[in-house]
Amino acid sequence: MRRFITLGLLCLFLVTGLGSGEHPAFRTDVTSPAPWTDRPIRAEGREFSFAVVGDRAGGTRLGVFAAAVEKLNELQPAFVMSVGDLKGGNVPGLASTPEIRDKHILQWQYFDELVNRLDMRFFYVGGNADFTVGRPQPFQAPDDLKKRIWAERYGPTYYTFVFQDVLFVVLDTDDPPFEHGRGFLNFAQRDWLTAELAKHPDPRWTFVFFHKPLWRDTPEQWEEIDKILPKKRITVFSGHYHRYAKEKVKGRRHYSLSATGGAITEGEPGAFDHLMWVTVTDKKPKIKNIRLKIPKK
Numbered sequence: 001m002r003r004f005i006t007l008g009l010l011c012l013f014l015v016t017g018l019g020s021g022e023h024p025a026f027r028t029d030v031t032s033p034a035p036w037t038d039r040p041i042r043a044e045g046r047e048f049s050f051a052v053v054g055d056r057a058g059g060t061r062l063g064v065f066a067a068a069v070e071k072l073n074e075l076q077p078a079f080v081m082s083v084g085d086l087k088g089g090n091v092p093g094l095a096s097t098p099e100i101r102d103k104h105i106l107q108w109q110y111f112d113e114l115v116n117r118l119d120m121r122f123f124y125v126g127g128n129a130d131f132t133v134g135r136p137q138p139f140q141a142p143d144d145l146k147k148r149i150w151a152e153r154y155g156p157t158y159y160t161f162v163f164q165d166v167l168f169v170v171l172d173t174d175d176p177p178f179e180h181g182r183g184f185l186n187f188a189q190r191d192w193l194t195a196e197l198a199k200h201p202d203p204r205w206t207f208v209f210f211h212k213p214l215w216r217d218t219p220e221q222w223e224e225i226d227k228i229l230p231k232k233r234i235t236v237f238s239g240h241y242h243r244y245a246k247e248k249v250k251g252r253r254h255y256s257l258s259a260t261g262g263a264i265t266e267g268e269p270g271a272f273d274h275l276m277w278v279t280v281t282d283k284k285p286k287i288k289n290i291r292l293k294i295p296k297k
Contacts, residue, residue: 028161035124035154035170037112042120043078046164051077051290052209052257052276055085055239056111057129059263064273064294068260069117071292072275079120081168083239083257084127084211087111095145104149125170126150126157127211127239132177147177158189160196166280167203169196171210171225173238183212184221194228205285206234207278213238213256215249226250235278235285243270244289253287260292 023041028034043049051072056065072080087110091103115122131146150157157172171193173183185193208229214222215236226249236254244258257276258264264271273292278285 023163025164026161027163028159030155030159030161033153033155035156035159037115037118037122039116039118039121041079041163042076043164046204047279047281048078048164049277049279050079050081051075052081052083052237052278053260054083054257054274055127055129055242055259055262057085057088057127057262058242058259060088061261061263064259064261064292065114066117067294068273068275068292069114071290073117073119075277075290077120077277078163080115080118080122081207081209081237082123082125083209083237084125084173085129085239085262086124086127087130090129090132101145101149104146105153108149108153123161123168123170123209124154125209125211126172126174128174128177128181131157131172131174144177158192160200162200162203164280165204167197167200167206169193169206169208171208173210173212173214182218182221183210183214184218185214185225190224190228193225197228197230204233204282205280206230207285208234208236210238212240213254215247215254216256233284235287237276243268244272244274245270255287 023043026041053068087107091100093100130150147157157175159170161168171185172189173185175184175186175189206229214225234252236252237257238255239257241256242259242262242264243256245256247254255276258270258272258274260273260275264273273294275290275292276287277290278287
């Protein structure tokens with residue numbers, strides 16, 4: 001009898017640790033607040049599909065991201081990832097006044113309302129539009145108002161989770177943040193990444209998401225990160241430039257997404273509204289582009 005009680009308590013502990021209604025194949029060390037919505041993960045079995053959306057901010061065109069939400073609800077991925085620049089850009093005025101803070105929070109509330117229309121979970125990834133307030137002057141630290149707001153609302157700016165033995169890694173390429181500057185990961189984040197990967201030495205596949213394409217903009221920085229990342233069974237996604245590109249870096253696929261509502265230049269190669277569709281199998285993932293046809297008003 002005591003053994004059955006112990007097993008029952010253990011099962012109760014595991015269910016409680018997952019949270020109410022959590023998918024049993026989802027694992028993370030992140031506690032509340034968490035950088036994702038409380039919508040369910042909609043998948044069964046080891047083969048599943050997830051979507052990735054591009055930049056919404058940086059010249060936001062209203063209505064495009066809302067149309068993407070409708071499309072995603074038609075397609076029904078297990079969940080939706082992102083690559084940063086979600087909420088909108090800077091708010092005019094002094095960065096740290098209560099009025100400016102309230103305007104940033106209103107922008108986040110509007111974006112939260114959009115992604116909570118999704119039937120499935122949305123994972124937040126931050127970009128310079130989400131993290132940076134203005135361009136810092138020489139020898140002056142950037143204002144961290146946006147990062148403080150993020151921490152209050154969504155917790156960590158970089159994190160990992162595991163789903164169906166697949167590792168998902170989210171990095172912060174504005175650490176520290178510099179407006180329109182080259183991406184950077186400080187030493188604390190690199191140490192954290194090393195430790196996180198050591199916890200998961202043999203995932204089925206590893207997907208990495210961040211905003212600024214470090215391998216292109218900051219190759220010396222990427223070399224340091226690349227030494228930490230797995231050498232095989234890995235795919236990398238970024239955004240920032242609102243132009244789609246697919247590259248091979250040391251034999252591994254690296255994708256730069258175009259926009260999902262951010263500004264695009266008509267006719268420019270790779271500039272279009274889209275989302276990406278990733279199907280995870282027991283072999284390598286199958287990845288395709290889905291163009292969004294936005295009705296012109």
